[in-house]
Amino acid sequence: MVAEIIQSKAVAAGLLKECYSLQGSETFSLATAVNSVILSKRIKFPILEYCGRELFKHISSDKHIEFLDALVKSKVMGSWVIAGMMLQLRLNEHFEKSLAKAAEYITYGNEWYVCDIIGERVMGHGLLKYPMKMLPELKLLAENQDRWLVRSVGVTAHYATKKGLAIYYADEVFKLLLSLANSTDFHTKKGIGWGAKTIAKFHPSIIEKYKNEVYNNPTVKQWFKTKVEIGLRRNEFEIGKYLG
16 A cells, blocks of 8 residues: 655644654654654655754754754655755855755765755755855865765756756856766766756757857767757747747
């Protein structure tokens, strides 16, 4: 029998109350309670994000990281969603520390989905809301030896562009992606290609601007060109829906 998928905030609120009632017993920390009561169930990502927002308010700010460090030890997928949401909410007052912790979790998780879950919610949101602060951080991620952190640059580009990143910043990010277009690692290519495809879809004028570097630079691999072409075709399709 397939377990019920929890899609209601009201149900999630009840589960959180259960966690709070368990907290403080000799055997249940709040992180243990959340893992046992919430993360053992099938819950949609938006509801997990809701849980993250509620936990952010419930836990004192000086205890956020302690809670998250304990939570993600389980490496359950939902723990990364809650962690990503809480770190996102900490960006306003703890920008550098939140990014550093996000990078730490991505490396610790050591899976493509951990990179994508954390990368979208922390780095992607950071680029969208604080682009001038995030661009230098993205360059550092691009230079990192960890393939997941390099992949996160593409994940960040995809999320922020899809959510409305201004073309000036999208241009800067595309140049960074272009510098990684010679990557050979499978997971890195997937992330960087994802970002390039999304920028091509939403800002084809950027591709026009850099078409010589994309198509005539021998260091740019075919996988990158293919992703750009897919993005451009999707842009044409979207335009065709409105014109046709």
